[in-house]
Amino acid sequence: MPRPACAPLLLLAAAVLAVAAASPANSNAASASDFIRKSCRETQYPSVCVQSLASYGGSPQPRSPRELARAALSVSADRAHAASAYVGRLCGGGASRGAGSRKKSGGAAGPVRDCLENLADSVGHLRDAAQEMGGAGMGRAGSPSFKWHLSNVQTWCSAALTDENTCLDGLSGGRGVDAGTRAAIRGKVVEVAQVTSNALALVNKVGPGY
Numbered sequence: 001m002p003r004p005a006c007a008p009l010l011l012l013a014a015a016v017l018a019v020a021a022a023s024p025a026n027s028n029a030a031s032a033s034d035f036i037r038k039s040c041r042e043t044q045y046p047s048v049c050v051q052s053l054a055s056y057g058g059s060p061q062p063r064s065p066r067e068l069a070r071a072a073l074s075v076s077a078d079r080a081h082a083a084s085a086y087v088g089r090l091c092g093g094g095a096s097r098g099a100g101s102r103k104k105s106g107g108a109a110g111p112v113r114d115c116l117e118n119l120a121d122s123v124g125h126l127r128d129a130a131q132e133m134g135g136a137g138m139g140r141a142g143s144p145s146f147k148w149h150l151s152n153v154q155t156w157c158s159a160a161l162t163d164e165n166t167c168l169d170g171l172s173g174g175r176g177v178d179a180g181t182r183a184a185i186r187g188k189v190v191e192v193a194q195v196t197s198n199a200l201a202l203v204n205k206v207g208p209g210y
Helices: 007-040 046-054 065-090 110-134 144-173 179-203
Strands: none
Touching (some): 007 046, 046 065, 046 179, 065 110, 065 144, 110 144, 110 179, 144 179
């Protein structure tokens, strides 16, 4: 039986409607991506910033400096936790006693044991910072309450970055750690430190009007 002449028109209309329905979502995603790229230009490691935030699983995508800072803190906490687990596996460290807690480092050499402890502290600081940044109790931007909470976030994030750099400093001596292991650990921790540095830069951009 011949197909009705109106069938191609119906199919075309359906396709146009589908494209029109998808366009707002695509536009919103592009707008969010542009915001992330623009914000990341003001960090020390822009390409790392964009790449790390692209992996953020939160929904919807961040659209304000505060939302972006919280996302960056969450990503940094996850990266620090993953690095801590990697170092523990690499050096035979035991399982952690809870999220953000210090690890039992078994027979790991001194610098590695110290690094595991520093990374565990870093995870705790970053998770506290992300929770504080996302809390409903921060109050209105620019208010005394908001400034106090933001100061807490900055302090925790700075402490996390210090922990990560302390780990790197301890590894520099190489006492009791072979060169291959030291290089592998340094590579992981440097990645975390860069992400944390970017998170702190984004936190510092949060202020009145956001």
